[in-house]
Amino acid sequence: MSLPTEADGTVAPSTDGATAPAPPAAPAPAGDSASVRGLIFLRDRGIFVLWGLLIVLFAIWCNPFFFQLNNAILIANAASLSAIFAAGVAVGIICGALDLSIPGVAALSSCVTGYMIMTMGLPVWLSLLVGLLLGAFIGFLNGIISLRGFNPIIVTIGMLSITSAAAAIIAGGYTIPGLNVLDFMGTQRYFGIPAPVYIVAGLFIVLTVFLTKTRDGIRLMAVGGNAEAVRRSGIHSDRYRVLAFIISSACAALGGLVTTAVVTEANPSASPGIIFTALTAVALAGVSLQGGRGSLPRVLVGALILATISNGLTIKGVQPFWATGVTGVLLLGSLFLERWISISVSNRLMTSAQASVHTGTR
């Protein structure tokens, strides 16, 4: 509740702020007024503020059990699986396609890897590599089929069925247990921190750098925002769509493999639940379903918020279904906040843009 009041505080001087940058604007571009900057900060970083508030809230409410290093590690570990899937969903959505085949790809990759290790006795590294590459290949298929003009949602639903069937066929309908050799990326801890946390950190760093710093990543985001604009710039936008599907499915495969490592068995049943958890984290992070916008660090915090809520409520002995409800409320609340901020920003900018025109500056 402190968010709106904080923003209101910055809104008040907006009339000054709108006219203030106009006079010195002739040589240099007009700086954004303080209120606009505040609102943009709230939009871009609001989820970090929200997470901070939740941590403070639970630290007080669940004192002394919540605010401890061990509990932080627990939360990070709990968030890691959904974070990996959320990364896949987010990259897909940012490039303008919702990839629903993620649970199937995860199941197929883990079963193929499990089969290669347990039944064929192949080396672990080779099995993991094949699992990941298989995921990437399915993403490639999703991509080139969608480019034929078919709706990506239907295509990936079809692929969900195909991959989960293939997983069940390979595993013979049962789980493949006893995959203790994967402990090194499952329950094993390094310097006290579980392996999945490192994997998530590495994945998010690589993907964030890719999307914000590299040519291909920026073009991928641009294709999601306005494919026509990118096409008219002489870029083959189709390539970037396929690339997004490949990244998305590779993340799904990685998620499947880490899940397998944690539970030490490969499960051929694709659980659609993981895509909804991932979607919740992605939506909480303000990734627009229209594509073209979103940031992966925020997605990571989205996944952490989900884990934080369920962790805190569990400590207090609140039934877990309350956590689901609270998440839903937060999600809807974030939608309203974002709508309010966009409208406020455009109103402020409208006044400042007109002010600068009328004073003769550009």
Added chain:
Amino acid sequence: MSGKDDVVDVTDNGIPALQLQGIDMHYGYVRALDAIDFHVAQGEVVGLLGDNGAGKSTLLKVMSGAHRPTGGTIRVHGEEKHFHAPSDATHAGIQMVYQDLALVDALDIATNLNIGREILRKGIFGVLGFVDHKAQRKRSEGELDKLGVRTAAMTRPVEMLSGGQRQVVALARSATRVTGDRNGVLLLDEPTAALGYEQTQQVQALIQRMRDQGIAIVLVTHNFPLATAVCDRIAVLNRGRKVADIATKDTDYDQIVGWVTGARPSMFADA
């Protein structure tokens, strides 16, 4: 400034930047364009006027490579070209600015201006495809300064710009792409359709500055005051035929309206 000398040179040689001869365009039985001759020189703004359905957009699409004409030839700087796709026209130095602008809203001005011609960082990072954001911003600032427009901070997302500012960014993006070693052709489709008076003035000034840099500009518009103010020459289409092609100073508003509506007979009597 050496580019400016080239401009004079080329126009003096009488080779237009873009020349179309005898362009026919049929859609089934419908004859959308009938033996259209059209040219634009470097450093010249030619207005293309006409009523809805007169064939302006079709002609513009032929120039931009979106449509292949049924007949006729297209020459760019005197060289005959065949456009199979818009990218061919882009390659030849012809840039189209569409009515819908086609900017990526969520990305900032600098990224929008640089997409498709990114500056990569030096060394290993460049090999990995890392973009040099700083250099890109600097280049874009320089380019906008050259055009005399500084709209907003280069890091401002396009979605936070006003309609006029967006138009300026879209125009600048195309302008920066045609000012290479050889000045190109800019095709503008209704650049002021959604703008207010002052923003229209701003766009008009920008068009004039781009012309002064030696860019050849074709301007499709319904805005007659804009056309008479900014164009060096005006061509009028009526039902797929060119009915007038005259220097702006030799005509007036009433004549143009007459040609557009068809009330005035064609300048080309035998056509």
